[in-house]
Amino acid sequence: MADILILTQFFPPETNPGARRIGAMAAALSKKNNVVVLTLQPSYPEATLFDSLAVNACDQEFAGCIIRGNIFPPHHPSLLIRALGEARMAFCLAWKAAFIPMDLVVVSTPSVFLAPFAWLLARWKGVNFVYDLRDLTWRYARETATSNRLNVLLSMVLEKLMISILHHSDLVVCATPGIAEILVTQHMLSPEKVFTIMNGVSDDILAAGQQSCPSREMAQPVVTYMGLFGHNHGIEVLLDVAKLLPAVTFLLIGDGPDRKNLIRRISAEKIGNVIVPGYVTSLEELAAYYHQSTILMSHIKNAPVMRSTAIPAKIFEYMAFGKPIIYAGEGVAVGFLENIGCAVTIPPDNPAAIAQAISELLKDAPKMRIMGERGKEYVEKYYRRNELMLQLEHEFDRRFNMNASRQTSFMIGRG
Numbered sequence: 001m002a003d004i005l006i007l008t009q010f011f012p013p014e015t016n017p018g019a020r021r022i023g024a025m026a027a028a029l030s031k032k033n034n035v036v037v038l039t040l041q042p043s044y045p046e047a048t049l050f051d052s053l054a055v056n057a058c059d060q061e062f063a064g065c066i067i068r069g070n071i072f073p074p075h076h077p078s079l080l081i082r083a084l085g086e087a088r089m090a091f092c093l094a095w096k097a098a099f100i101p102m103d104l105v106v107v108s109t110p111s112v113f114l115a116p117f118a119w120l121l122a123r124w125k126g127v128n129f130v131y132d133l134r135d136l137t138w139r140y141a142r143e144t145a146t147s148n149r150l151n152v153l154l155s156m157v158l159e160k161l162m163i164s165i166l167h168h169s170d171l172v173v174c175a176t177p178g179i180a181e182i183l184v185t186q187h188m189l190s191p192e193k194v195f196t197i198m199n200g201v202s203d204d205i206l207a208a209g210q211q212s213c214p215s216r217e218m219a220q221p222v223v224t225y226m227g228l229f230g231h232n233h234g235i236e237v238l239l240d241v242a243k244l245l246p247a248v249t250f251l252l253i254g255d256g257p258d259r260k261n262l263i264r265r266i267s268a269e270k271i272g273n274v275i276v277p278g279y280v281t282s283l284e285e286l287a288a289y290y291h292q293s294t295i296l297m298s299h300i301k302n303a304p305v306m307r308s309t310a311i312p313a314k315i316f317e318y319m320a321f322g323k324p325i326i327y328a329g330e331g332v333a334v335g336f337l338e339n340i341g342c343a344v345t346i347p348p349d350n351p352a353a354i355a356q357a358i359s360e361l362l363k364d365a366p367k368m369r370i371m372g373e374r375g376k377e378y379v380e381k382y383y384r385r386n387e388l389m390l391q392l393e394h395e396f397d398r399r400f401n402m403n404a405s406r407q408t409s410f411m412i413g414r415g
Contacts, residue, residue, distance in 0.1 A: 002033045002402035005102040007093055007118045009072070009086075009111045011039040013050060013058040015281050016228070017313035018134060020385070021175070021199060022108040025132065026064065028389035029106075033402060035064030038097050040072050040089070045255035045279050047071045069093050083154060086113040094121050104400060108132035112158065115165045128170040128400050133179060138162055139305040140232050163187050171399060173197055173392065178309035178332045197392045199313040200383035201320045208287040209320040209376065220273075221362050222249045223326075224293040226286075227314040229256030234301045237328075239265055240351035242274045245358060250274045253289060290321040295361060295368070300329035302348050307331030315343075316383050319375030324368040326357050342375030 006026050010019035029035050042050035059066040072089050094117035097105075104127055107118035115131055122129035138159040166172055166189060174180040174196045183189040229235050235258060242250045250273060252262060259276070266274050280286045290296070296318040300306050311333045318325050325343035327333060328350070337343040346357050361368060396402055 002103040003101050004029055004033050004035045004104045004106060005097055005100055006035060006037045006106045007097065007114050008039050008108045009114065010044060011037060013055060014042045014044050016044055017199065018108065018110055021134065024202065024385045024389045025392060028393045030063040036100055037064065037066045038093055039066065040069050043071045043073065049279060049281055067096065069096060080150060080154065086111040090114040090117045094118055097121055102127055104128050104130065106130045106132060109134045109137065112137045112162055116161060119165050119168065130171045130173060131166060131169045132173045134175045136179060136305055136309060171195060175199055176309055176311045182308060195395055197388050199316055200385035200388050201316045201379055202385050204283060205317055205320050206380060208283055209322060220247050220249055221294040222251055222292055223295045223297050223358055224251040224253065224289060225297045226253045229254055229258040229262060231257065232301055232306060234299055234349060236262060236265065237299060237349055237351055239271055239274060241354045242271050244351060244355040246273055248273060248358065251289060252276045253280055255279045293323055295358060296323045296325050298325065298327045299348055302330055311336055316379050319379040322372040322376040324361060324371040325375065328354050340374055340378045342371050
């Protein structure tokens, strides 16, 4: 048994992709090791969404120990203020770990600011350091967000710091092959130091996709986007698509920095066929939305880093519910989806082309059924998250010989 410390901003019962990924990783590692997770009180997208009793019940189900810090609001329009807030949050979490016994430190993005403090902690303790890298945030900020001199300067400084941390990590776990390729070919990390574990879906999601679910009655076809309303996603283009397709209902479900802009435009332009429900935390409600959907939509801005790295985590969840997908984006995700045959792929930022793709797909029910079946079969066969994380647990054993770690391990009580 090894004592493993995991530092993360997000963790279940939060339901965003980062929380789901690190939650599955912690569960897999806790089967054979003493795992302590140091995280925040559930705060995304709003702390008020999470009942304290439900949070405690969720924590009690975890085989290891969960220590939670304060509530941290995840959004702020100023990149500088957000960066300073995240850096302070990361320092406070790392400081809480100072006297916890550990053989291995694992940190997961977001937030990237956890990585430097977690690395310092690992080196102070003389233990190995693993960086779970879900995205290249510093590149996203420069290539897709509103650019000004301060933002560009901050992103360049952040990139230099993160690349240095990556070089000094004992293992970097990448969420997509594109991220791994950039680290090896552009930033000269040793291939031996890089290991890829892609996102997948939980057994609960797969089971929900299999079940027949009473869905809300909809008078017309439903195109659903589920996920983050972020600068990288460019979801506002779907409002222009909705105006071109008044006989289609568009469900935009999620949260993020662009949510207020979406709601403002819907109201100002009187776009009556777009619905923006509240953030979904319940699996039952999530499944109901998916089952009532006709087509599931993903849109990613055309930026170099997105083309070369992005395979959105939502895609695997989409496939689990057996629905046809329209992916408006370019790069590695296009090849991935076309190989499966579960999606229509088109360039992003083109309302007319997106509207045409939706219209043509709605006219071909047999094609939609076949696409849905292909995606569902593929994700069930290759992308079960629990099995992927067991591969990671085996890789940890191989690299760090965790089974030979000290025999007397310390376990903090659940309290």
